[in-house]
Amino acid sequence: MNRKDRAIEVRGLTKRYGHRAAVDGLSFGVPRGSIVGLLGPNGAGKSTTLRAIVGLLRPTEGECLIDGRPFASLENPATHVGVHMDGFGFEVGITGRRHLEIARLAAGAPSQRVDEVLDEVGLAPDARRRVKTYSTGMAQRLGLATALVGSPRILILDEPANGLDPDGIRWLRGFLRSFADRAGTVLIASHQLPELEQVVDEVVVLKRRALFAGPLRDLVTSDAESLESRYFELIEGVSA
Template identity: 80%
Template sequence: MKDHAIEVRGLTKRYGHRIAVDELTFAVPRGTIVGLLGPNGAGKSTTLRTIVGLLAPTSGEALIDGVAFSALADPASHVGVHMDGFGFEAGISARRHLEICRLASGAPRSRVDEVLAEVGLTADAHRRVKTFSTGMAQRLGLATALIGSPRTLVLDEPANGLDPDGIRWLRGFLRDFAERGGTVLIASHQLAELEQVVDEVVIIRRRALFSGRLDDLVTRDSDTLESRYFELVEGASA
């Protein structure tokens, strides 16, 4: 088993004459939480979507457990995904949504109750998704990502809509997941919150501006992830 759960190697994605990602390279070590950061339009969503097989790279590659997503024999056991644009059928219950996902992933029937409990939605299992708050929908999205018992999670802004208690819960959940050997790649604009949970950061603006341990980025007492992020992003050409 390789040391990296995710590897992005020389990834380039073009849309006509526009370059969304340009020769991007980074790795996500197993058992870590890695934050993917960058301003709007920096290529974060393109990168995540390429990693999980929703987009084909123009050149380069994105690997999960050493192979492209399309080559994974049982993808739900390798990676769970929660991203903007992954909507729910509003008229069905949370339980029904997860049951459909369970059947698609080949997970055992017991997994539905397990993930509902993991994300704190057991009492709301029979509510229709259209009645959910944004924070509850985020928890349901995380439950969906977990349904196949994956070793790696790829999450896009999972704290959006969560109240302070929910954000604290998410932080604890992700840390526990990593301590049990799981890996998390998380894209977020909430820099102060990310600083409390990530082990490593990847800052991009089409290319990688920094990729490494948080401690190697925030080296001075006066440094914060936010201050170093803006130094790098504002110093990079648009």
């Protein structure tokens, strides 16, 4: 794959905390126009990897690139990449609309963008409610709307289906597929393997290092296999 065709590149990423490596020599690329699932058990390095990509931590070794550049060197990064990750909280005393107005101003996006993203994620009827009254699923939609407010072509999402009911999960699947079909790119970390199998084009399975990185069809090669079964074969074959 030509590097220009990769929206995200992780090259030899290592992050150590003392003598412990949270991630060790991890490399993979995320092709433009694709949905890539980042999979691994708790403590495997998924959050470390996502945080390194968006500049929230400095690698011990290696580098992470978005559109061919480190996150810190992007001009107006919200127009390149939208991020919704665990630990990115909201000011619960304000309304969903006010939260998005603040995000819009930070991203330099036009005023109409708030209404557009509220419609995109299905929160328009609840925009004037205070965030503290939102359900977990509604908060997930607000997080996605925040990621979208800068009109990025890349999304990085950490467990975006948590708290969504079955209808919400189906909606999210359709939204992400439509985003990718419009030349968008999605990197999504999730534990919901059966759901991921229905939407991802490629997967990265890691346990501090990459156990597999490539098209889903290269990992799940027959009707008798599933992403879940192949995932556990890979993970259980690696010592802690």
